[in-house]
Amino acid sequence: MITVEKLNEFGADTKDGISRCMGMESLYLKLVGMAPDEKNFDLLKESIEENDLDRAFEAAHALKGVMANLSLTPVSEKVSEITELLRGRTETDYGPLLNEILDLREKLKELCAD
Amino acid sequence: MEEFRKKNELKRRVLVVDDEIINREILRNIISQDYEVYTAEDGEQALAMLSNSHMNFSLCLLDLLMPKMDGFELLERLKENEKLRRIPVIVLTSEKDAEVKAIRMGAADFITKPYIPEVVIARVERIIELSEGQRIISSTERDHLTNLYTKDFFFTYIRQIEEYQSETAIDAVVLNVDHFNLINECYGRKTGEEVLRNTARLIPEVFNDAIEIVCRAEDSVFYIYCKHHDNYEELSAKLQDLLSKQENSPKVRVSLGVYQNVETSVDVETRYDRARTASKQVEGDYTNQIYYYNDELHKKSIYEERLIGDFDESIANKYFKVFYQPKYDISGNEPRLCSAEALIRWNHPELGMISPGEFVPLFERNGLIQKLDRFVWEEAAAQIKTWKETYGKSIPVSVNVSRIDIYDLKLEERLQSLLGNNGLTANELLLEITESAYADDAKRLVEMVNNLRERGFRIEMDDFGSGYSSLNMLASIPVDILKLDMKFVQNMLKDEKSLKLVKLIMDIAGFLNIPVVAEGVEEENQIKLLKEMGCRIIQGYYFSKPVPPEEFVKFIERETERGN
Numbered sequence: 001m002i003t004v005e006k007l008n009e010f011g012a013d014t015k016d017g018i019s020r021c022m023g024m025e026s027l028y029l030k031l032v033g034m035a036p037d038e039k040n041f042d043l044l045k046e047s048i049e050e051n052d053l054d055r056a057f058e059a060a061h062a063l064k065g066v067m068a069n070l071s072l073t074p075v076s077e078k079v080s081e082i083t084e085l086l087r088g089r090t091e092t093d094y095g096p097l098l099n100e101i102l103d104l105r106e107k108l109k110e111l112c113a114d
Numbered sequence: 115m116e117e118f119r120k121k122n123e124l125k126r127r128v129l130v131v132d133d134e135i136i137n138r139e140i141l142r143n144i145i146s147q148d149y150e151v152y153t154a155e156d157g158e159q160a161l162a163m164l165s166n167s168h169m170n171f172s173l174c175l176l177d178l179l180m181p182k183m184d185g186f187e188l189l190e191r192l193k194e195n196e197k198l199r200r201i202p203v204i205v206l207t208s209e210k211d212a213e214v215k216a217i218r219m220g221a222a223d224f225i226t227k228p229y230i231p232e233v234v235i236a237r238v239e240r241i242i243e244l245s246e247g248q249r250i251i252s253s254t255e256r257d258h259l260t261n262l263y264t265k266d267f268f269f270t271y272i273r274q275i276e277e278y279q280s281e282t283a284i285d286a287v288v289l290n291v292d293h294f295n296l297i298n299e300c301y302g303r304k305t306g307e308e309v310l311r312n313t314a315r316l317i318p319e320v321f322n323d324a325i326e327i328v329c330r331a332e333d334s335v336f337y338i339y340c341k342h343h344d345n346y347e348e349l350s351a352k353l354q355d356l357l358s359k360q361e362n363s364p365k366v367r368v369s370l371g372v373y374q375n376v377e378t379s380v381d382v383e384t385r386y387d388r389a390r391t392a393s394k395q396v397e398g399d400y401t402n403q404i405y406y407y408n409d410e411l412h413k414k415s416i417y418e419e420r421l422i423g424d425f426d427e428s429i430a431n432k433y434f435k436v437f438y439q440p441k442y443d444i445s446g447n448e449p450r451l452c453s454a455e456a457l458i459r460w461n462h463p464e465l466g467m468i469s470p471g472e473f474v475p476l477f478e479r480n481g482l483i484q485k486l487d488r489f490v491w492e493e494a495a496a497q498i499k500t501w502k503e504t505y506g507k508s509i510p511v512s513v514n515v516s517r518i519d520i521y522d523l524k525l526e527e528r529l530q531s532l533l534g535n536n537g538l539t540a541n542e543l544l545l546e547i548t549e550s551a552y553a554d555d556a557k558r559l560v561e562m563v564n565n566l567r568e569r570g571f572r573i574e575m576d577d578f579g580s581g582y583s584s585l586n587m588l589a590s591i592p593v594d595i596l597k598l599d600m601k602f603v604q605n606m607l608k609d610e611k612s613l614k615l616v617k618l619i620m621d622i623a624g625f626l627n628i629p630v631v632a633e634g635v636e637e638e639n640q641i642k643l644l645k646e647m648g649c650r651i652i653q654g655y656y657f658s659k660p661v662p663p664e665e666f667v668k669f670i671e672r673e674t675e676r677g678n
Contacts, residue, residue, distance in 0.1 A: 019231070020140055020144075020228065020229060020230075020231060021140060021143055022143055022144060022147075022231060024143065027139070027143060031136050031139060031140065034135065034136055035136065038134075038136075058179055061179065061208070061209075062133075062134060062179055064208065064227075065134065065137060065208055065227040065228070066134050066136050066137060068208075068227055068228035069136060069137055069140050069227055069228045069229060070136065071228070
């Protein structure tokens, strides 16, 4: 079960997230629980692997919005970083940054599964 | 409206369009307190929901990046559709460039991610309020039939224009489609509406000025604000020609009232009042179509305005006076006073005696005649009562019932209580109606006459033969007395035709067994002739002009002496 404490430990700004849910903690936790299943994590991974930067940008961009709305700060910081790189279609090795993001997703998934 | 909504807990509907369920749910949760929230996952779904006219969405919150149909495409599709265009869209985005693009494409506002609930709520509220206000404005700004401005907006726009352009010479033009009610009657309402739409469309074509604005002010009356023209003959001829050439159009005639080179110090409404006054001079006149507002008309309308302005005070202070003209029965050897007619006089404290010819038609036009009639009824009823008390004799008095009184559904009651208040019987107050009332609303007139007669009132048909007298009218309205129009009497000794007509009317009246009153009798010869033809009651200068009540008593006194 995901809890506010666990999320705080993870680095999420739960206070901000809960206030975005109009103070409804349960709704916030429910939505956070859906975050690891976000299809855009997979889309981002696939399109970077295929070097389709346009698609990768769209996925990152969409992901950035969701993560920011949930105030999952560690994830949204990294996603923002990759979004900015992709916006300029920067030719670089996205692998390490992508892995960091995917690791955070896994960590979040574990927190939810515990 | 707002109160009504709150009271009835009617929530406006908002559609949230985003492919991300987490975003959708956060947004739904933020605004669901105040709105009924629906969601869509992509543009296609959103378009289908927005197109459902039963849903009547007040707002759409739209994410831009979505599968199937993205936000930009949806905006495009909404813009193309007349009905959907009115639904305001707030774009959800975190891209600066996209914001500008979306607003250029018609989005009303944007909200950035991550959402801040207070901001979301405030923007949603504001955009709905703005768009509803705008819709109210656009629904009152245009006339639905012609899509021209409505009068209020027309005036507002003129004031706006003149803040920047006060140097140009301007005319105020009122254009009237003549006999519009006849077009409706003869060709049907649809044709009538088509004529108005064509007029609305063709006026700008014909006038073709850089600064012309047009509105439909009344049914078939258009106001035009345009650059000064020296004359309007050509313009109106061209317009009339084009109008009559329209497919399936009847022949259309327009008349114009023009107030040229308006003084910009004169407020906009007054300018068009003046042009309207001018247009009324030629409305329905087949010999002249255009009337230019001039000094004479200006003076006349100022004078009329003054009379209207002084009306109430004159009623209150009794500057209006009721005069009485005696009517004599000539059937015996000696004429005997049998009744009187009440006639209104206006002794204006500053303007002196004003002829009824000046104010009666004016008050008939604007409806004040109704008040004046009631004043006369009350005065006359009180007078009958006074004479009765003083001389023990009842002198019935005829009072005028104007065309407009016919529409007063309480008329019968009103007259009845007047009798009650003065202790009179119904045959002491004679009611004069004119035949023109029959042309207005025959059904109501017949109903009213029947009701009044049932209550015992006697009805006199005034000015018979002066207007559109019809035998049909005589057959359908059970009048008690006919009053022969005074022109017949005045001409019957000079003119064979008038004499024959008088004979004819006397015959008809005799046949219907209705007594006739001859008005305007001035000479002995006339009396002799009328008596021969069977006329029993005479009114006119031969006996007396209309006189104030204090002078009228001499007729009663004389009559009382004779009776003795």
